[in-house]
Amino acid sequence: MATTGVQTETPSVPRHKTSAAKRRTKQPFNFTPWLFLAVPLLIYLVWVVEPLFYSFYLSLTDWDGVTNPTFIGLKNYQTLLQDPVLYVSFLNNLKVLSVFLIVPIAGGLGLAVLFNRPSRMINVLKAAIYSPMVLSFIVIGLIWSWFYLPNEGALNTLLRSAGLGFLAQSWLSNAQISIFSVTFAACWRQIGYVMLLYLAGLNTIDASLVEAAKVDGANGWQVFLRIIFPLLAPITTIIVIATIIDSLQFFDLVYIMTKGGPGYASTVLANFMFTEAFTNFRYGYGAAIAVVQFLLSFIFIVFYLTYMLRKGADNL
Amino acid sequence: MSIQAESSLARRRVQPRGATTKRVNNNWRFYLFALPFTLLWLFPVFGVILTSIRSKEDILYNGYIALPKPITFSSYIEAWVQGNVSVYLLNSFLITIPALFATIFLSSLSAYALARIRFRGSRWILMLYISGMMLPYQIIILPVFQLSVALGIYNTLWAVIFVHTAFQMAFCTFVLRNFMVTLPGEIMEAARMDGCTDFGIYRRIVMPLTLPALAALATLEFTWIFNDFIWSLVLLQDDSLRPVTAGLATLIGQYNTNWSVVVAGSLIASIPTMIVFILLQRYFIQGLTMGSVK
Numbered sequence: 215m216a217t218t219g220v221q222t223e224t225p226s227v228p229r230h231k232t233s234a235a236k237r238r239t240k241q242p243f244n245f246t247p248w249l250f251l252a253v254p255l256l257i258y259l260v261w262v263v264e265p266l267f268y269s270f271y272l273s274l275t276d277w278d279g280v281t282n283p284t285f286i287g288l289k290n291y292q293t294l295l296q297d298p299v300l301y302v303s304f305l306n307n308l309k310v311l312s313v314f315l316i317v318p319i320a321g322g323l324g325l326a327v328l329f330n331r332p333s334r335m336i337n338v339l340k341a342a343i344y345s346p347m348v349l350s351f352i353v354i355g356l357i358w359s360w361f362y363l364p365n366e367g368a369l370n371t372l373l374r375s376a377g378l379g380f381l382a383q384s385w386l387s388n389a390q391i392s393i394f395s396v397t398f399a400a401c402w403r404q405i406g407y408v409m410l411l412y413l414a415g416l417n418t419i420d421a422s423l424v425e426a427a428k429v430d431g432a433n434g435w436q437v438f439l440r441i442i443f444p445l446l447a448p449i450t451t452i453i454v455i456a457t458i459i460d461s462l463q464f465f466d467l468v469y470i471m472t473k474g475g476p477g478y479a480s481t482v483l484a485n486f487m488f489t490e491a492f493t494n495f496r497y498g499y500g501a502a503i504a505v506v507q508f509l510l511s512f513i514f515i516v517f518y519l520t521y522m523l524r525k526g527a528d529n530l
Numbered sequence: 531m532s533i534q535a536e537s538s539l540a541r542r543r544v545q546p547r548g549a550t551t552k553r554v555n556n557n558w559r560f561y562l563f564a565l566p567f568t569l570l571w572l573f574p575v576f577g578v579i580l581t582s583i584r585s586k587e588d589i590l591y592n593g594y595i596a597l598p599k600p601i602t603f604s605s606y607i608e609a610w611v612q613g614n615v616s617v618y619l620l621n622s623f624l625i626t627i628p629a630l631f632a633t634i635f636l637s638s639l640s641a642y643a644l645a646r647i648r649f650r651g652s653r654w655i656l657m658l659y660i661s662g663m664m665l666p667y668q669i670i671i672l673p674v675f676q677l678s679v680a681l682g683i684y685n686t687l688w689a690v691i692f693v694h695t696a697f698q699m700a701f702c703t704f705v706l707r708n709f710m711v712t713l714p715g716e717i718m719e720a721a722r723m724d725g726c727t728d729f730g731i732y733r734r735i736v737m738p739l740t741l742p743a744l745a746a747l748a749t750l751e752f753t754w755i756f757n758d759f760i761w762s763l764v765l766l767q768d769d770s771l772r773p774v775t776a777g778l779a780t781l782i783g784q785y786n787t788n789w790s791v792v793v794a795g796s797l798i799a800s801i802p803t804m805i806v807f808i809l810l811q812r813y814f815i816q817g818l819t820m821g822s823v824k
Contacts, residue, residue, distance in 0.1 A: 246728045247647040250639045250647070257636065257692070257696045258696050261670075262699075265673030266669055268673040268676075328564070329564070331557075331560070333557075335561075346575075348807040350757035352778050353775075357575065357793070360581060360594070360793055363789070366593045368574075368577050368594045371594060371595045407818075410818060410819070411818070411819065463668065465668075470778075470782070483668075488763075491671075504669050507666060507668055508666055508668070515661075519660060519664065523660075
């Protein structure tokens with residue numbers, strides 16, 4: 215979210231003609247902005263800000279969702295740290311993350327560079343590649359569940375007809391690979407999205423830079439490595455941070471494709487939390503999982519925000 | 531912002547510049563790769579479409595990779611009627627449309643105040659919204675669930691509409707504020723001289739000028755809210771209230787041996803966002819690059 219660095223030029227508006235401090239002393243309290251802000255800010259505070267803090271309190275309670283939460287201190291966290299599912303889930307989040315950091319970024323960048331040609335026909339192909347982005351994760355999950363069906367499923371059939379029958383298997387119920395099967399379905403969507411961002415970035419690169427390098431005798435690969443890729447660095451940074459945060463929020467696909475199974479083999483933190491809260495009615499415990507998940511992503515959120523703010527500083 | 535930037539930037543692209551013959555040759559080789567690649571890329575979609583128009587028996591005898599004989603649309607009817615997809619789809623719209631309007635309207639109000647009025651605390655409020663943009667939704671699930679129970683709107687569409695409105699506000703406010711900051715101040719100053727109030731400036735000057743950003747944002751938010759799954763899962767209990775994402779999760783439970791119905795339902799469920807994407811692709815992409823990362 216935010217200014218992305220996709221656009222490099224930001225028209226800055228001179229707004230601070232007189233210093234803010236000077237004005238403040240001169241003017242009486244200004245009600246106007248608060249009239250604009252009252253309703254949206256109230257809704258935002260009640261539905262987003264207050265729940266954020268309340269989660270921390272809930273994580274310190276024993277709550278079944280019906281009676282009032284009772285305060286139990288750090289007990290949920292003690293239990294959580296001894297819960298093997300926490301480590302399984304976290305490891306799965308890391309697996310999702312590692313695939314997510316490599317496949318969509320490499321694939322998306324590669325496709326963006328290849329497809330960066332002005333032509334009506336290519337626009338159609340590009341749109342086809344990133345069209346999965348408008349499908350819900352549920353639909354993507356179902357499409358890929360169909361693709362992964364065991365025995366005579368589509369992927370297995372294709373593998374057999376390509377003479378790779380030994381690879382055919384139950385993609386979603388094999389504990390070793392189910393999380394990767396799910397992640398790959400997510401990559402299908404993510405690659406198109408990353409490609410789109412890189413295409414927008416390529417659009418802002420001054421063609422004369424590339425031409426100058428070519429005149430100086432650089433080949434295509436050198437141009438990419440020395441000029442295009444470094445110029446795309448801001449976008450890459452944003453994609454990497456957002457990928458990390460997204461990987462920690464991974465939920466829908468696991469829910470619809472494997473339900474976290476077999477066993478806990480493909481459970482990620484979000485599914486772990488959901489199951490504990492809404493299936494086992496251990497809401498306090500669920501809140502503790504949510505807090506852990508939040509703290510894990512917190513550092514990256516802060517990093518992301520400071521990066522965004524620094525980049526858009528002249529605009530703030 | 532990016533909309534402005536895009537129009538002001540020279541639209542120069544990095545592209546191979548060689549002799550014309552070389553380029554034609556390159557293009558020919560490019561298509562030789564790109565066309566099959568794109569088709570392969572969409573293979574799961576084609577496969578699903580084929581499965582949706584085949585009968586259960588046909589699939590049973592001929593496997594999943596085979597042409598339909600005979601073509602039948604009964605799975606679509608089954609999903610639409612018995613599978614309740616018609617109800618789910620209606621619910622999706624009943625949630626998405628109000629939430630979309632509410633979040634964009636309310637965000638435009640905050641955005642105006644934060645972009646065009648100087649006041650004490652504006653920086654802090656902006657920070658509050660910006661922090662909410664990257665907030666993992668999991669951290670607020672349980673309190674929001676409790677809040678909806680306390681307000682007596684648990685298991686109603688209102689709960690889902692409210693949470694979408696609030697949760698999307700952070701991103702919308704940020705994007706709209708950044709856009710409004712770039713608007714030229716002279717017109718507004720002139721209007722103020724003529725006695726126009728802030729609300730008048732918001733309504734008559736800023737909003738009309740913000741239309742391109744609003745369009746891009748609305749397109750993007752439509753697909754996000756429409757495609758959301760978790761909030762309806764958490765806040766709704768009755769099957770008759772579920773939007774199409776949560777509905778499909780029910781459908782797979784009911785029809786887990788009849789994939790042609792499941793995928794037919796999925797395809798129906800994707801029609802609205804697909805239409806938006808095809809008709810408003812430009813806005814969709816502008817919205818994404820303007821707001822990036824989601």
